[in-house]
Amino acid sequence: MSSTSRLRSLNIDNINPHVKAAKYAVRGELAIKSEEYRAQLKHKNPPTPPDSPLPFDTVISANIGNPQQLDQKPITFFRQVLALLENPGLLENEEALKSSFSYKQDTIDRARWLLREIGSVGAYSQSAGAPGIRQSVADFIERRDGFPSDKDQIYLSAGASSGVNTLLHIICANPKTGVLVPIPQYPLYTATLSILNARCVPYYLDESHAWGTDLNVIKEAYDKAVSEGTDVRAVVIINPGNPTGASLPEQDVEAVIRFAAEKKLVVMADEVYQTNVFVGKFHSFKQVLCKLQKASPGTYDNVELASLNSVSKGMVGECGHRAGYFELVGFDEEVRAQIYKFISIMLCPPVIGQCLMELVVNPPKEGDPSFELYNKEYNGVKNGLKERAQALYEAFKEMEGVEIGEPQGSMYLFPTIHIPQKAVEAAKKADRSPDEFYCLRLLDATGICVVPGSGFGQKPNTLHLRTTFLAPGTDWVGRWTTFHKEFLEKYN
Amino acid sequence: MSSTSRLRSLNIDNINPHVKAAKYAVRGELAIKSEEYRAQLKHKNPPTPPDSPLPFDTVISANIGNPQQLDQKPITFFRQVLALLENPGLLENEEALKSSFSYKQDTIDRARWLLREIGSVGAYSQSAGAPGIRQSVADFIERRDGFPSDKDQIYLSAGASSGVNTLLHIICANPKTGVLVPIPQYPLYTATLSILNARCVPYYLDESHAWGTDLNVIKEAYDKAVSEGTDVRAVVIINPGNPTGASLPEQDVEAVIRFAAEKKLVVMADEVYQTNVFVGKFHSFKQVLCKLQKASPGTYDNVELASLNSVSKGMVGECGHRAGYFELVGFDEEVRAQIYKFISIMLCPPVIGQCLMELVVNPPKEGDPSFELYNKEYNGVKNGLKERAQALYEAFKEMEGVEIGEPQGSMYLFPTIHIPQKAVEAAKKADRSPDEFYCLRLLDATGICVVPGSGFGQKPNTLHLRTTFLAPGTDWVGRWTTFHKEFLEKYN
Numbered sequence: 001m002s003s004t005s006r007l008r009s010l011n012i013d014n015i016n017p018h019v020k021a022a023k024y025a026v027r028g029e030l031a032i033k034s035e036e037y038r039a040q041l042k043h044k045n046p047p048t049p050p051d052s053p054l055p056f057d058t059v060i061s062a063n064i065g066n067p068q069q070l071d072q073k074p075i076t077f078f079r080q081v082l083a084l085l086e087n088p089g090l091l092e093n094e095e096a097l098k099s100s101f102s103y104k105q106d107t108i109d110r111a112r113w114l115l116r117e118i119g120s121v122g123a124y125s126q127s128a129g130a131p132g133i134r135q136s137v138a139d140f141i142e143r144r145d146g147f148p149s150d151k152d153q154i155y156l157s158a159g160a161s162s163g164v165n166t167l168l169h170i171i172c173a174n175p176k177t178g179v180l181v182p183i184p185q186y187p188l189y190t191a192t193l194s195i196l197n198a199r200c201v202p203y204y205l206d207e208s209h210a211w212g213t214d215l216n217v218i219k220e221a222y223d224k225a226v227s228e229g230t231d232v233r234a235v236v237i238i239n240p241g242n243p244t245g246a247s248l249p250e251q252d253v254e255a256v257i258r259f260a261a262e263k264k265l266v267v268m269a270d271e272v273y274q275t276n277v278f279v280g281k282f283h284s285f286k287q288v289l290c291k292l293q294k295a296s297p298g299t300y301d302n303v304e305l306a307s308l309n310s311v312s313k314g315m316v317g318e319c320g321h322r323a324g325y326f327e328l329v330g331f332d333e334e335v336r337a338q339i340y341k342f343i344s345i346m347l348c349p350p351v352i353g354q355c356l357m358e359l360v361v362n363p364p365k366e367g368d369p370s371f372e373l374y375n376k377e378y379n380g381v382k383n384g385l386k387e388r389a390q391a392l393y394e395a396f397k398e399m400e401g402v403e404i405g406e407p408q409g410s411m412y413l414f415p416t417i418h419i420p421q422k423a424v425e426a427a428k429k430a431d432r433s434p435d436e437f438y439c440l441r442l443l444d445a446t447g448i449c450v451v452p453g454s455g456f457g458q459k460p461n462t463l464h465l466r467t468t469f470l471a472p473g474t475d476w477v478g479r480w481t482t483f484h485k486e487f488l489e490k491y492n
Numbered sequence: 493m494s495s496t497s498r499l500r501s502l503n504i505d506n507i508n509p510h511v512k513a514a515k516y517a518v519r520g521e522l523a524i525k526s527e528e529y530r531a532q533l534k535h536k537n538p539p540t541p542p543d544s545p546l547p548f549d550t551v552i553s554a555n556i557g558n559p560q561q562l563d564q565k566p567i568t569f570f571r572q573v574l575a576l577l578e579n580p581g582l583l584e585n586e587e588a589l590k591s592s593f594s595y596k597q598d599t600i601d602r603a604r605w606l607l608r609e610i611g612s613v614g615a616y617s618q619s620a621g622a623p624g625i626r627q628s629v630a631d632f633i634e635r636r637d638g639f640p641s642d643k644d645q646i647y648l649s650a651g652a653s654s655g656v657n658t659l660l661h662i663i664c665a666n667p668k669t670g671v672l673v674p675i676p677q678y679p680l681y682t683a684t685l686s687i688l689n690a691r692c693v694p695y696y697l698d699e700s701h702a703w704g705t706d707l708n709v710i711k712e713a714y715d716k717a718v719s720e721g722t723d724v725r726a727v728v729i730i731n732p733g734n735p736t737g738a739s740l741p742e743q744d745v746e747a748v749i750r751f752a753a754e755k756k757l758v759v760m761a762d763e764v765y766q767t768n769v770f771v772g773k774f775h776s777f778k779q780v781l782c783k784l785q786k787a788s789p790g791t792y793d794n795v796e797l798a799s800l801n802s803v804s805k806g807m808v809g810e811c812g813h814r815a816g817y818f819e820l821v822g823f824d825e826e827v828r829a830q831i832y833k834f835i836s837i838m839l840c841p842p843v844i845g846q847c848l849m850e851l852v853v854n855p856p857k858e859g860d861p862s863f864e865l866y867n868k869e870y871n872g873v874k875n876g877l878k879e880r881a882q883a884l885y886e887a888f889k890e891m892e893g894v895e896i897g898e899p900q901g902s903m904y905l906f907p908t909i910h911i912p913q914k915a916v917e918a919a920k921k922a923d924r925s926p927d928e929f930y931c932l933r934l935l936d937a938t939g940i941c942v943v944p945g946s947g948f949g950q951k952p953n954t955l956h957l958r959t960t961f962l963a964p965g966t967d968w969v970g971r972w973t974t975f976h977k978e979f980l981e982k983y984n
Contacts, residue, residue: 008794009663009725009756012826016665016688019834027619027836035618064839068615079579086844087575089568093592100588101581122810123560126527127519158650158814161838169687173508191837195661196508233501264501302500318614320843322650334504342511344519345683346653347556350842351812352578 022194024187025455026064030439034059034449056447060476062467063449065242065411067317071472072384074318075377077107077370078359084111085121085355104369114355121352127344129156129325130351133358137325140361147290153328155339156357158349160272160310160324161188167268167306167326170339171234172198178230180221180265182213184414184456184464186242201225201232204459207416210405211244213237215255222263234266235259240273240282240409243456243466247280247409253288261303269307272324273410275314278386280408286329305329311353311360313411315381318360323353389413389469395477399484411468414453419463423491435463441487446479514686516679517947518556522931526551526941548939552968554959555941557734557903559809563964564876566810567869569599569862570851576603577613577847596861606847613844619836621648621817622843625850629817632853639782645820647831648849650841652764652802652816653680659760659798659818662831663726664690670722672713672757674705676906676948676956678734693717693724696951699908702897703736705729707747714755726758727751732765732774732901735948735958739772739901745780753795761799764816765902767806770878772900778821797821803845803852805903807873810852815845881905881961887969891976903960906945911955915983927955933979938971 012020038059061069068074080103084090090097091111097103117132118125128134134151141149157163168189171177178199181189193200203221205211218235225232237256240247260267269285285307293300310324328336363378364370389407396404401418419427419434427437435452443449453464504512530551553561560566572595576582582589583603589595609624610617620626626643633641649655660681663669670691673681685692695713697703710727717724729748732739752759761777777799785792802816820828855870856862881899888896893910911919911926919929927944935941945956 007756008822008824009758009796010827011824012830014665015662015827015830019661019830022833022837024833024837027839028833032832039623064616066616068612074612074614076581079581083575083579083582086578087571089571090575090593096588096592100585100592118812120560120566120812122566122812124556124558124811131531158842159839165838169511170507171502173506188837195834195837264499266501304501319616319839320610320612320614322840322842330500332500332503335502335507338504338507338511340524341514341516341520342687345514345516345680345687346657347519347651348812348814350650350814350845352844353842 016195018195018197022191023455024191025451026187028455030443030449030451031061031063033440034061034063034443034447037443037447054447055445056479058476059447059449060471061449062471063451065313065468065470066319067381067411067470068319070470072317072381072470073377075316075374077364077374078316078318078356080107081111081114081359082352082356084108085114085118085352088115106364106368106370110359114358118351118355121355123351125348125351125354127340127348129154129349129354133354134325136358136362137327141286141327145284145287145290147287149286149327153331154325155328155343156323156325156349156354157343158322158324158353159312159319160270160308160326162322162349163306163308163324163326164188164268164270165192166339166343167266168192168196168198169342170335171266172196173231173233175199176229176231178225178232179268180218180225180232180235182236182238182241184243184453184458184466185236186238186270187455189236190457199225199230201230202457205241205244205246207459207462210408211241211246211414213246213248213252213256215252215259218256218259232263232265234268236268236270237285238270239285240277242270242273242410243412243414243451245408245410245412245414247277247282249280250283250288253283253285254292257285257289257292257300257303257305261300266304266306269305271307272310272313274309276385276411277409278389278407286327289329301330303330306331311356314360315378315385316360317381318356321353321356322350323357325357384472385411385469388472391474392467392469392477395481399481400488402484407469411470412466413469414456414464414466417463417465420488420491423487426491435465438463438487439465442480442483445483445486446476448476448480510687510689514683515947516683517943518679520947522935522941522943523553523555525932526553526555526935526939529935529939546939547937548971550968551939551941552963553941554961554963555943557805557960557962558811559873559903559962560811562962564809564873564962565869567808567866567873569856569866570808570810570848572599573603573606573851574844574848576600577606577610577844580607598856598860598862602851606850610843610847613847615843617840617843617846619832619840621646621841621846625846626817628850628854629819633778633819637776637779637782639779641778641819645823646817647820647835648815648817648841648846649835650814650816650845651804651811652762652800652818654814654841655798655800655816655818656680656760656762657684658831658835659758660684660688660690661834662827663758664688665723665725667691668721668723670717670724671760672710672717672724672727674728674730674733676735676945676950676958677728678730678762679947681728682949691717691722693722694949697733697736697738699951699954702900703733703738703906705738705740705744705748707744707751710748710751724755724757726760728760728762729777730762731777732769734762734765734902735904735906735943737900737902737904737906739769739774741772742775742780745775745777746784749777749781749784749792749795749797753792758796758798761797763799764802764805766801768877768903769901770881770899778819781821793822795822798823803848806852807870807877808852809873810848813845813848814842815849817849876964877903877961880964883966884959884961884969887973891973892980894976899961903962904958905961906948906956906958909955909957912980912983915979918983927957930955930979931957934972934975937975937978938968940968940972
């Protein structure tokens, strides 16, 4: 037996090839290396020769939109309610809560209401989420869009990622199924399509027009895919864009819907950055679809739209809670029954996260006791993000060989970088793409972790990187500027 | 365009056929109906003719192990710490916490420690979980088993279900991949294998021997599968059993490991009920494997074991928090890198759930200020579960045509039911299996929701049902006894 037992069941050549094929650079090699640096700094491990001490004293994780890992504070109202839900025993002494901990009456009332709706945050809820919370989400969508929303079309999820996973599982029927995905894109889409052994049908966003969505480009991508035998079933739109920050004008949203109606495509609208808009205005796909339906009765009745939202983004930044939702419009009943079955296998999304989603879509209103503080905190985060985006943008503008448009929204900048020929050669020698090479050098020299453009997709012969603008202060931006100068000097 | 737009992209015949093929009865038709009854009772909706009022005033969800949906109270220590993590502002007034809310010093200290480890429950953690929490889980496993455990082999997950999903995604390489699954089983396994288009290789548990695991039966199932061209890659063991409650003796665990070593199978040990044992003793696969490795150096070095645990079961019952972990032993490094990539696509498990997992594996110790209350609450739940199991068992023993063994563990009873021929015919007429027919009638008559044995798999020509024994009181058991009598009278 000892001879057979030396071999394992699983090795890199016999596991699921579709998992192997998936790429997800946001938490890839660079992120892993940055975590090692972080651990090294935390434990002050003496460097083992021949390593020299790290040339920086903090790691800046600009690879992922994770505001509370940096210095963003959570919003007090949300967290006070969540504390009451975790420990309802606190509610037994309202007076002490108010006097010693400045809890306001609306905070206490909301916690009591949520507890009635869910029973306990320790109990499984219905698989699509607690009915009262779904109703609250539907009410929010009605207020936002001015059109009806039905709680039975709302599915709470463990972050928007889990919602995307669900929807793509339903849509991807066989290896010929194709989904139109913007490039550059948040790589959740391509990774999940890989795992499902379905086809990504890429369409390029237009960098020269502030990363806009050009319908002609989508059409070309669609026609090409169809001519190659791909059964295109859905189109993904990330609005505001990730990694681009672009915010779509209403007519572009409309154009996508018209196209989807014509070609019978499911529209997957990733709208997790809906409140992170600096330039222009957010137009939800749901609202624009309802307007079209109203204007041309009958024509758009069966457009299938899934729009996704999250507690991780916006001014909330509660990524660790893994909460989100998607709303369906126009889906077939039998298909929805399959969606229900699929999500029920994982039982339900985290219940405390569901409650947080409720708080996010239904925050204190003007006149409520908690409103003033909520509003101050919310605007503080909002202004802070804008300032940080602007500061980083100014720094990039000064860097030689970096091209960048004005920050528009989301949490990212996605500049073009021009890399000297010698650096391209050095990258090739190191078996790296040039953007990856640059980002690795940046990490090693400064502790700043960003993601190479290749992790999101980019037009051939262009190079980019994605960085969040969440990190506070200007010190890290200075480190980057210095590195960039030295990098160019070395390779020019 | 209106003619094309009337057709949808997705319908029941063109979505993912593997999702369609999956079955998951735990939250299936009966559970949905029971939720409708619950909503009807909550809102006291007047019944629409020709419906008559419901003949019961509460719904008993005995279909799913969801203790806190019934009357199980959460453990105070856990929830106090979680409240502090959600709202660290509470820590700013320790005196008030202690005097007004009876917080103990160890509660406060633990919250401070966890906050240092995670930064914020609102921040994404590393994808396998926060390192400090993984270390705490590894320490627990070492204490439990008396053998080393490495934090880098621990993967926190959103409940054990998510861990199973990850592992099966890696293992299932193509449609010929097979996984040995006990029958009856918790249907997560068969459902996930369906979705992955892989093969379930069923092996029957032995009802006549307290639902034991017979290695000869596993061997036969394996040989048969191999002869049919199946590439069997893993064996699932649920210990203690779900739905059976059976707890494996050490020699049975050993036999499975020896067999897995011989045939190069990954062992997936679902050990979420490890503390829910009334009869016998829990033997972890990790411990038994380590003993074998010690006894025969070299022989079992490359056995691949994944063992899963959860906060949802035990005396904790924190299902809604969706937290768990799996530990790997003997997995190839490159395969582990793929597991990391796979989980990183969903970013990380809920961070507050990770913290709860830490509390569960590292509860107050004797001498700690919180120990007395913790211990009292823990034992209260434990004794309550045993008493409820016993009461339900006694009731089943009195029912005509019901066969049942003594409760052994987990949260379920899985009796055999003999259904009169006339009822079998009525079921056939209603296009139902007889066990499903019985369970539907039970729900309609009493509000008690249980799962037909067919939802877990059962030997041909046998019928069962699974019920939790979590519901308090004897009223519902009385309702069931009366229903059963009337059912037999009607159909005999």
